[in-house]
Structure formats: C-alpha cells, structure tokens
Amino acid sequence: xxxxxxxxxxxxxxxxxxxxxxxxxxxxxxxxxxxxxxxxxxxxxxxxxxxxxxxxxxxxxxxxxxxxxxxxxxxxxxxxxxxxxxxxxxxxxxxxxxxxxxxxxxxxxxxxxxxxxxxxxxxxxxxxxxxxxxxxxxxxxxxxxxxxxxxxxxxxxxxxxxxxxxxxxxxxxxxxxxxxxxxxxxxxxxxxxxxxxxxxxxxxxxxxxxxxxxxxxxxxxxxxxxxxxxxxxxxxxxxxxxxxxxxxxxxxxxxxxxxxxxxxxxxxxxxxxxxxxxxxxxxxxxxxxxxxxxxxxxxxxxxxxxxxxxxxxxxxxxxxxxxxxxxxxxxxxxxxxxxxxxxxxxxxxxxxxxxxxxxxxxxxxxxxxxxxxxxxxxxxxxxxxxxxxxxxxxxxxxxxxxxxxxxxxxxxxxxxxxxxxxxxxxxxxxxxxxxxxxxxxxxxxxxxxxxxxxxxxxxxxxxxxxxxxxxxxxxxxxxxxxxxxxxxxxxxxxxxxxxxxxxxxxxxxxxxxxxxxxxxxxxxxxxxxxxxxxxxxxxxxxxxxxxxxxxxxxxxxxxxxxxxxxxxxxxxxxxxxxxxxxxxxxxxxxxxxxxxxxxxxxxxxxxxxxxxxxxxxxxxxx
Amino acid sequence: xxxxxxxxxxxxxxxxxxxxxxxxxxxxxxxxxxxxxxxxxxxxxxxxxxxxxxxxxxxxxxxxxxxxxxxxxxxxxxxxxxxxxxxxxxxxxxxxxxxxxxxxxxxxxxxxxxxxxxxxxxxxxxxxxxxxxxxxxxxxxxxxxxxxxxxxxxxxxxxxxxxxxxxxxxxxxxxxxxxxxxxxxx
Numbered sequence: 001x002x003x004x005x006x007x008x009x010x011x012x013x014x015x016x017x018x019x020x021x022x023x024x025x026x027x028x029x030x031x032x033x034x035x036x037x038x039x040x041x042x043x044x045x046x047x048x049x050x051x052x053x054x055x056x057x058x059x060x061x062x063x064x065x066x067x068x069x070x071x072x073x074x075x076x077x078x079x080x081x082x083x084x085x086x087x088x089x090x091x092x093x094x095x096x097x098x099x100x101x102x103x104x105x106x107x108x109x110x111x112x113x114x115x116x117x118x119x120x121x122x123x124x125x126x127x128x129x130x131x132x133x134x135x136x137x138x139x140x141x142x143x144x145x146x147x148x149x150x151x152x153x154x155x156x157x158x159x160x161x162x163x164x165x166x167x168x169x170x171x172x173x174x175x176x177x178x179x180x181x182x183x184x185x186x187x188x189x190x191x192x193x194x195x196x197x198x199x200x201x202x203x204x205x206x207x208x209x210x211x212x213x214x215x216x217x218x219x220x221x222x223x224x225x226x227x228x229x230x231x232x233x234x235x236x237x238x239x240x241x242x243x244x245x246x247x248x249x250x251x252x253x254x255x256x257x258x259x260x261x262x263x264x265x266x267x268x269x270x271x272x273x274x275x276x277x278x279x280x281x282x283x284x285x286x287x288x289x290x291x292x293x294x295x296x297x298x299x300x301x302x303x304x305x306x307x308x309x310x311x312x313x314x315x316x317x318x319x320x321x322x323x324x325x326x327x328x329x330x331x332x333x334x335x336x337x338x339x340x341x342x343x344x345x346x347x348x349x350x351x352x353x354x355x356x357x358x359x360x361x362x363x364x365x366x367x368x369x370x371x372x373x374x375x376x377x378x379x380x381x382x383x384x385x386x387x388x389x390x391x392x393x394x395x396x397x398x399x400x401x402x403x404x405x406x407x408x409x410x411x412x413x414x415x416x417x418x419x420x421x422x423x424x425x426x427x428x429x430x431x432x433x434x435x436x437x438x439x440x441x442x443x444x445x446x447x448x449x450x451x452x453x454x455x456x457x458x459x460x461x462x463x464x465x466x467x468x469x470x471x472x473x474x475x476x477x478x479x480x481x482x483x484x485x486x487x488x489x490x491x492x493x494x495x496x497x498x499x500x501x502x503x504x505x506x507x508x509x510x511x512x513x514x515x516x517x518x519x520x521x522x523x524x525x526x527x528x529x530x531x532x533x534x535x536x537x538x539x540x541x542x543x544x545x546x547x548x549x550x551x552x553x554x555x556x557x558x559x560x561x562x563x564x565x566x567x568x569x570x571x572x573x574x575x576x577x578x579x580x581x582x583x584x585x586x587x588x589x590x591x592x593x594x595x596x597x598x599x600x601x602x603x604x605x606x607x608x609x610x611x612x613x614x615x616x617x618x619x620x621x622x
Numbered sequence: 623x624x625x626x627x628x629x630x631x632x633x634x635x636x637x638x639x640x641x642x643x644x645x646x647x648x649x650x651x652x653x654x655x656x657x658x659x660x661x662x663x664x665x666x667x668x669x670x671x672x673x674x675x676x677x678x679x680x681x682x683x684x685x686x687x688x689x690x691x692x693x694x695x696x697x698x699x700x701x702x703x704x705x706x707x708x709x710x711x712x713x714x715x716x717x718x719x720x721x722x723x724x725x726x727x728x729x730x731x732x733x734x735x736x737x738x739x740x741x742x743x744x745x746x747x748x749x750x751x752x753x754x755x756x757x758x759x760x761x762x763x764x765x766x767x768x769x770x771x772x773x774x775x776x777x778x779x780x781x782x783x784x785x786x787x788x789x790x791x792x793x794x795x796x797x798x799x800x801x802x803x804x805x806x807x808x
Contacts, residue, residue, distance in 0.1 A: 153727065153737055153765015156808040224726070224808045350808075435807055468723065473767050475726030475736070475808075482804035580807045584735055587805055595746035596738035597793040602802040609798050 048522075050450035052363030056296050056370070056386075064563025066112040069163045069208035070442060071560070073295040074359040077444035079561045082523040083569035084622060086539040089525050089546035092620045095570060096137055097552075098130060100615040103590040105556050105578020107440060108163035108208055109517070110617065111171070112562040112572075113185065116140060118166070119617060122578065123152060123159035123176040127183055133565045141188025148177035148199055154473065155204045156224040157580040160556075162292075162440065163208035165216060168236055172216050174205035180218050182239060192239030196220070196232060202473050203227045210293045212302060212332050215242055219289025223307035223352065226476030229288030229324075231304055233335060243335040247287035247306045247323045248273045254323065255336045262340050263389040264411055267322075276320040284470050285317065286310035287324040291354025292442060294372070299387055300332040303372060305353040312350050312434075313465035313478030315423040320345040325353045327374060327382075329389060339389030344378045345412055348421050349402065349463065350434035350481070351377040356442045358452065359386055364393075364500045373499045375443055375454055377436025378413065380406060383499045395502030397495070398437035398456050399486045402430055421479070426464040433461035433483040435513065435580065442558055443497075444518035444526065449540050451505055452497040453526045455514035458486035459603065483585060483603040491604070494518070494528050494536075496543060506543035508536075512604060515581045517558030519571070527571055529555025531581055532610035535573050535618065551575035553614025554582060554607070568621050575616045581607075588612065682752060701752030705783040715784025718777055722769065732788050733803045737766065743790040754782045 056074040061067035063080045070077050084092065100106070104122035111118040117130040117137075124147045129140040152159055155176055164173035170191055171183045178197025183190055196218055197203030202225025209218045215233040223229065232244035245255040254273045262268055269275070274282050288307040295302050309317055309324035323337075325344035330337055344351045355375055362371045362383070372386035379400030383392045394406040402419040406412070421427045435457050443454040461483045468478030485491045492514040495507035516529035526540045535555060536548040554577030561571045582588060587601035590613040600608065683698040705711035719725055732740030743749070747757050758778045761768035769778060 149763045150765045153767075156736060433807075466720065469721065471723055471767075471772070474723040476723070477726045477808075479806075480730060480804075481806045483807060584807045585805055587734065587803065589734070589739075593738070595744045596734060597742040597744055598734040598739045599741075599791060599793060599801065599803040600796070600798070601805040603805060603807075605802045606798055608796065 049447040050363075052361065052368045053447045053450045054361040055445065055447055056298075056359035056361065061113065065114070066110070066560040066562050067166050068111075068210060069109060069165065070292060070356065073210070073297065075292055075294045075356045075442065076358060076360065077442060077517065077519050077558070078446055078521070079519065080522045081561050081563065081569045082521060084521065084525050084537070084571070085523040086525060086544075086546055088622055089537040091622050092537060092547050092549070092571070093622075094549065095619045095621045097619065098128075098137065098617040100126070100128070100576070100617065102126065102576075102615040103592060103613045104576065104615065105158040105160045105582055106574035106576025106615055107160040107556050107579055109558040109560045109574070110572055111164055111166050112560065113166055115565050116185070117572070118164055118171050118185070120161050120164050120173050121615065122161055122576070123147065123155070125161055125173070125175045127164070127171060127173065127188070129185070129188060143183050143188045143190070145175055145179070145181055145190070145193070147175045147179070150199055151175075151177035151204055154199055154202050154225065155206065155221070156475070158578045158583045160206050160579055162206060165209045165211050167211040168214070170236065172209055172211065172236065174207060174209060174218060176204050176206065178203050178205055180205070180209065180216065180234060180239065182236065194234060194239040194241065196241075197222070200473050201225070201227055207290045208292065210295065211236060212295050217293050217302060219293070219304060221288050221290040223286035223288045223290070223310055224475050224477055225473065226284035226310045226470050227286065227288060228283055229286055229306055231289045231330070231335065245330065245335040245337070246273075247289070247326070247328065248277070248282045248285045248321075250274045255330065255334070257336055259331060259336045259338050260340075261338065264341070266410060266412075267340055267342065272320070272322045276322045278318055281317050284310060284476060285321060285324060289354065291352070291440060292356035294357045294359050295332060296359050296386060297332075299370075301329045301338055301386070302332050302335075303327065303329055303357040303359070303386065305355060305357065305374070307352040307354055308347050308350045311468045311476045311478040312481075313423060313468055314346060314348045314421065315465065316467065316478065318346070321347065325351055327353055327357060327372070327384070327389075329386070341384065341389045341391065341411060343374075343376050343380070343382065349378075349430060351436060353377065355436070355438055355440070358443065358445050360445055360447075362450070362500050371499065373445070373452060375438045375452075375456075375497075377432070377439065378403070379432045379437040380413070381497060381499065381502060383502070393502045397454065397497060397504065398432055398458055398493075399488065400431050400437065421463040421465055423465050423467065426462060428462045429460050430463055431460040431486055432457060433459035434481050435459055435483065435585075439515065439580070441515050441556070442517040444520040446520040446526075446540055448522060448524065449496070450498065450500070451540070452499055453518040453520050453528070453540070454495050454497050455516060455518055455528055456493050456495060457513035458488065458491050458493060459483045459513060460486050485603070492531070494538070496540070508538060508543055508545065512607060513581055515579060516555040516573075519559035519561060521561060527559040527573070529557065529559070529573050529575070531555065531577070531604075531607060533575065535559075535575075535620070549618075549620065551618050552616045553577045554611040556582065564621070570619050570621045572617060572619045575618055576614050577611055578613065582613070682756070684748060684750070684753065686748070701755055703751035703755065703779050703782050705779050706751055706786065708783060711780045711783045712787045715780040715782070718781050719784055722773065722781075724781070729805065730803075732785060733805065735805070736808070740785050741788045741791060742793050749786070751782055751786060754785055755779065758782065
C-alpha cells in the first residue's frame with residue numbers, strides 16, 4: 001500500500017467495501033476469497049471519523065507496518081488496515097505460529113518493519129528477527145544478550161518485557177537486569193549496551209522504550225524494592241545518557257524548574273518531591289516508570305506515569321509522597337517537568353499511575369480539547385487537558401469503593417475513611433484491588449467510533465500492613481493484600497468507553513481479569529486476548545464477539561496488525577501466561593520447574609484448568 | 623505471621639538495622655538485645671569447629687552429590703542445625719522470615735511469590751538443613767540474596783529451622799478440588 005497514491009487508496013477502499021458487502025451477502029466462503037485479493041484496504045481517513053476527534057499523532061511508518069510499541073506516539077493502538085471487518089472476521093484462521101523458547105509472561109508486542117517481525121522475549125530477553133517474506137518464516141537472526149540471572153529474583157511481577165522501539169536501522173530494548181541495548185536491525189549485532197539500573201538495589205527494566213528526536217526514552221522498574229524511580233534519555237547512536245530525571249527527591253533531581261507550571265495550586269512549591277516525605281524516606285520511595293510513554297510533537301511533551309510509593313505500609317511515609325502515583329509531562333528535549341498531576345496522593349493501596357496516556361483530540365461540551373485519556377489503577381478514568389494537566393472529567397470505570405469521586409477544584413480524590421489502611425488495622429473489601437481497575441494491559445482508541453477499548457480487572461482486596469525494614473535488593477512492601485473477585489461474579493471486562501462523557505458504552509464480561517491489551521482497526525474490529533487463552537475479535541461499535549480462537553497459553557500481550565508480503569492483513573498476538581496474574585495471583589508456575597509446585601491461589605483458583613505456561617506467537621488472517 | 627509484641631518487633635528491627643541504612647534509633651534503644659538462643663552454633667562454614675586438614679577450604683557433605691568411588695580427600699564438614707525442631711527457634715525464625723523480607727519473595731508461609739515455594743517439599747538446591755543454610759548464607763543464582771553478609775549464622779539456622787518445620791503439602795496432583803491459599807500480587 002505504500003506505493004499507492006492517496007486517490008487510488010480511496011478507489012481501492014471503495015471497491016473493496018462493495019466487493020466484500022456483495023460477497024458476504026452472497027455466500028460465506030466468497031468473502032474469504034475476496035478478502036485475500038484485497039491489498040490491505042485502508043479506510044478513508046475522513047468521513048468516517050467522529051467530528052472533532054483526532055489521534056494526536058499519525059501511525060508510525062507505513063500503514064501496513066508496526067514501528068512503535070503502541071503503533072504511534074499517541075498510544076492509540078489504532079490501525080488504518082481494514083480488510084478484516086465485522087462481516088468477515090468469522091473467517092479468521094491461524095496462518096502461522098512461532099515458539100519463543102521461553103516460558104514466562106509474554107507481555108508487550110512484536111514490531112513489523114520491512115517484511116521483518118521483531119520479537120522480544122521475557123527474561124533472558126532474546127530478540128528474534130523473523131523473515132515474513134519467506135515461506136515458513138525463517139529467522140534472519142537471533143540475539144541472546146548478556147543478562148544477569150540475578151534479575152529473575154529482583155523482578156516483582158514475573159520477568160516480563162513490554163517490547164522494543166525502532167529507529168535509524170536499530171532495534172532498541174531493555175534487559176531485565178537494568179541494561180538498555182541497541183541491535184542492528186539487519187545483522188542482529190549489538191551496536192551498544194548501556195547500564196542504566198543498579199540490579200543490586202533491585203532496579204530492573206521491563207518497559208518498552210520509545211524514540212523521541214534521536215533519543216531513546218527509558219524508565220526503571222522496582223517500585224516494590226525501595227528503589228528511587230527515574231526516566232532517562234539516551235543518544236540512539238551511542239547509547240550515551242543525555243539526561244535523567246528522578247521522580248522523587250529535590251527539584252534539581254526531578255527536573256523541576258522555570259518550565260514547571262502544574263495546573264493545581266497544591267502541586268506548586270519548592271522541592272515537593274522531597275518535602276512531601278518524612279525525613280529522607282524519599283530515597284527509597286519508588287515512583288518508577290515501568291509503563292508506557294507517549295509523546296506529542298506539537299507540544300514537545302513526553303508523558304509518563306509513575307509507580308506506587310514504597311513501602312506499601314503508608315504509615316512509614318506520611319505525606320503526599322510526590323511524585324509517585326502521578327502523571328507527569330516533561331519537555332521532549334530536556335526532560336524538565338512541565339506539569340504534574342498526582343492522581344493518588346499518598347497512595348495507600350499500591351495504585352501505580354503507570355498505565356498508558358492516550359493522546360487524542362476530543363469534542364467535549366462543544367469544544368475540541370487536546371486530551372490525554374488515562375485509565376488509572378485507582379479505578380478512575382481521567383480525561384485531562386494534555387497541554388495544562390487540567391482534569392476535564394474523571395469517572396469510575398470499574399466497581400470501586402475507596403472514593404466517592406474526585407474534587408474537581410483540586411483534582412484530588414475524596415476518601416472513604418473505612419477503606420483507608422493503617423498499620424495494625426485490617427481493612428476488608430477494598431475495590432479495586434492493588435491490580436487496579438486496569439494494569440499494564442493497554443487500551444486502544446478508534447477515531448471512527450470515538451471510543452476507547454479498555455481491558456479491565458474486577459477484583460477487590462483485603463489489606464493489612466506491617467512495619468518493614470529497608471534491606472537493599474529485597475522487597476520493601478510491608479503489607480499482605482489477598483485479592484478476590486469483585487462484585488457481579490466476573491473478574492474482568494473488556495469495555496468500550498466514551499471519554500467525552502465518562503460513560504461505558506458496552507462491555508464483554510470475562511471470567512478472569514483481562515490482562516492483555518487492545519487493538520482496534522479501521523475495519524471496525526477490536527482484538528484482545530484473555531488470561532484463559534482466548535484471542536477474540538469483536539465489533540468495535542456493538543461489542544458483539546465475532547470470532548475467537550483458543551491459543552496455546554494465556555494472553556497477557558497486545559495484538560498488532562500488519563500487511564504481509566502477499567498483501568493480506570495479519571493480526572499477531574503473543575500467548576504466554578504470566579505477569580502478576582499468572583505467577584503471583586494464580587499461583588501457577590511453569591511446569592518445567594520441578595522444584596516449585598504451588599497451592600492454587602484463592603483469587604483465580606481455576607485458571608490453571610484452562611491454560612498453562614507458554615511462549616508462542618500466533619498470527620491470524622482471513 | 624503476626625509479631626507477638628511491639629518489643630519483639632523492635633528486637634527484630636534492631637537486628638536488621640545493624641546491616642541496613644534505615645535503622646530506627648528509637649526502636650534500637652528499646653531493644654534489649656538481639657535474638658539469642660540457649661544453644662550454640664555447632665558448625666558453620668565460616669567457623670568450622672575443627673581446622674581443615676589439608677586445604678583451607680573444606681568440602682561440605684551433600685550425600686546426593688558425592689561422586690561414587692571418588693577417593694576421600696580429607697574430612698567432610700557436616701552442617702548440623704542446632705535448632706532443628708526447636709519450637710522457640712522456629713517461632714523466632716517465623717518472625718525473621720517477615721523481618722528480613724523473605725515473605726515478600728517466597729510468600730506467606732512459604733507459599734511462593736516472586737521466588738519459589740518453600741512449602742512444597744521440593745528444593746532447587748537441596749532441602750537438608752545444611753543445604754537450606756547454604757542457600758540463605760551464600761545466596762543463589764536466580765536472585766536469592768547473600769544473607770550471610772547481613773545476618774548472623776545463628777539467625778540463619780533459626781530461619782532454616784522454621785522453613786524445614788513448615789507443613790509440607792503434597793501438591794503433586796492438581797485436580798482443582800483441593801484447598802487454596804491467599805496470595806498477594808505486586
């Protein structure tokens with residue numbers, strides 16, 4: 001499609017829709033045949049878009065490729081590919097599969113560039129380059145980096161990796177042991193390797209980096225280990241660190257200076273990243289950057305969330321604990337903080353704010369707003385002005401009971417005292433649980449429907465904290481918080497959300513937390529996978545499930561779509577149970593570890609009936 | 623896994639603060655003494671009761687790993703837990719398991735979390751008292767920290783006594799009808 005001029009695209013699209021409509025009405029098998037002849041139709045960009053709605057940045061690379069973790073800087077996970085539609089999705093079938101050779105939680109997603117697919121595995125973070133142009137999809141190369149085995153025991157929530165970035169002929173990604181590497185996309189040779197984190201202190205890296213202006217943006221993990229969270233920029237040519245901003249500590253370290261203009265008065269002041277903590281507790285206070293990064297080139301702002309404060313026992317860190325559990329906007333060149341919004345001040349429940357920030361222009365009350373939409377662990381969905389940090393609206397999107405709502409004068413949540421943990425007090429039935437209304441599993445946005453597609457959890461928890469001592473390299477938590485299914489008899493829901501009104505439009509109830517991300521296409525189809533191993537296609541307008549396929553393991557990764565060398569539209573997804581849900585909550589462990597057999601977790605007692613550990617890539621087409 | 627009293631907590635925190643940066647002055651002041659026991663340590667890798675005969679390093683006995691027919695080279699050192707089955711030591715070990723953050727890696731009652739389960743009767747590096755001591759003392763490659771650098775051998779033996787006294791559940795068969803255990807995600 002790259003070579004086809006714009007006018008031609010409209011024509012091809014039009015012909016395609018007519019042909020498919022005819023074929024579907026005529027007979028089922030015809031649609032499959034016709035779809036295969038289509039050369040990845042691209043839906044007309046105008047006309048079908050909801051008025052006043054725009055994804056802030058274009059899809060990275062050609063429409064039939066996938067160059068960034070979320071497909072674009074805006075984190076929309078929207079593709080203009082339109083061959084697969086609600087009318088023909090029932091004909092989807094597995095095209096090919098690939099085993100990564102690693103049995104751990106396969107979060108993240110592959111990249112597709114120039115008929116090559118790049119796959120990053122969980123620890124030990126092997127990178128594969130798969131040749132899509134050859135029958136049987138042979139490897140072009142395989143890269144096995146040096147990666148300290150100690151990292152396995154320092155990672156809080158399974159040894160996941162959320163994907164790679166691509167630029168300048170190089171694949172960039174993070175290693176669990178705290179290194180960042182650049183690999184030549186053609187040869188698979190390591191170009192540079194930079195040590196970014198101190199593993200001995202419990203710093204690991206799991207997030208997917210992005211490239212902004214020839215710099216790679218990387219952030220740390222380890223919020224459960226008493227680390228001090230940071231985000232940094234590396235020169236993509238050399239791997240040299242250009243800047244690093246901590247998220248807690250004095251202004252100099254967190255890069256708060258003249259550019260800092262938070263929207264709310266209580267966020268203004270000197271050294272708040274240190275003074276909102278008792279003594280020097282900020283030095284072990286968490287605030288890591290293990291989620292997704294967005295970028296708005298027009299405003300030149302990088303957006304990222306920060307993790308929970310440490311320890312979970314909040315009595316040991318009285319105060320707001322800035323800038324943990326916050327959404328931060330930083331200058332795209334220098335990392336200087338421009339605005340900050342602490343969505344959960346003095347977090348009591350392990351509500352990290354690292355979930356993705358989706359950048360879209362939305363029509364709200366008759367005005368087009370430059371919005372940032374964020375589904376927080378704390379259970380509120382925020383529609384925020386991405387230029388200023390003003391909360392436009394915030395509404396619960398999952399069952400929640402710790403707050404009756406947000407005070408719109410301050411953007412601070414109001415509290416329900418009975419749901420506030422304290423040392424020596426066991427609090428029962430807090431919703432959502434510490435996994436949040438949503439966790440790492442990213443949502444998607446379609447300008448055709450104006451809706452967000454959100455994989456969610458419906459869990460609650462009890463919470464009991466105890467005094468904990470900081471011991472470097474060990475967990476700094478100080479609480480037990482057993483989890484249970486939330487109200488309604490389901491533990492997850494895949495939903496469509498209108499961020500202009502703060503309302504759910506439709507939802508698909510799931511027996512387990514929906515721990516995999518979403519993909520939505522111009523064909524009007526939304527894709528997601530489930531913890532019990534179903535990969536599903538649903539109608540983006542109605543939520544009707546059009547097709548599902550039982551993949552080899554639970555899905556905790558994110559679908560991507562691309563155009564193959566044969567012109568067909570493909571959809572790819574990892575199957576590999578794991579992450580917090582697989583290992584810590586379900587208590588199910590990879591069967592190749594004879595020395596580790598666990599009793600079933602009471603939260604998901606039957607998950608292991610439906611799936612077991614794996615490490616596979618599944619690719620589907622019509 | 624409740625600490626029985628504030629004083630006991632202070633006691634444990636004091637013990638930890640010796641090797642950590644976050645020592646709490648007030649609780650250290652309250653602490654009468656570090657945990658002790660009526661029994662002495664009988665053997666440990668650093669303080670062997672007898673000097674080595676030929677080499678300065680001595681082989682620690684692990685029957686399952688000894689090569690058959692290999693000529694004996696000097697006497698093997700046997701690690702024996704002075705607190706094996708000692709109820710008081712097991713109780714202190716249970717508190718140390720929380721105080722030294724073992725619980726957050728290996729789960730409540732050793733049920734497994736970030737790190738492997740310790741209550742399944744299965745062991746990656748051996749389940750004898752000596753092997754468990756060694757795992758805690760010297761650390762293990764998948765991220766088990768080297769606690770020998772932080773805490774006393776006496777405390778490691780008490781932790782070992784606690785872990786070996788955990789009720790061993792037969793989890794060999796999973797038919798989804800048995801009991802479940804509460805787990806905390808991260």
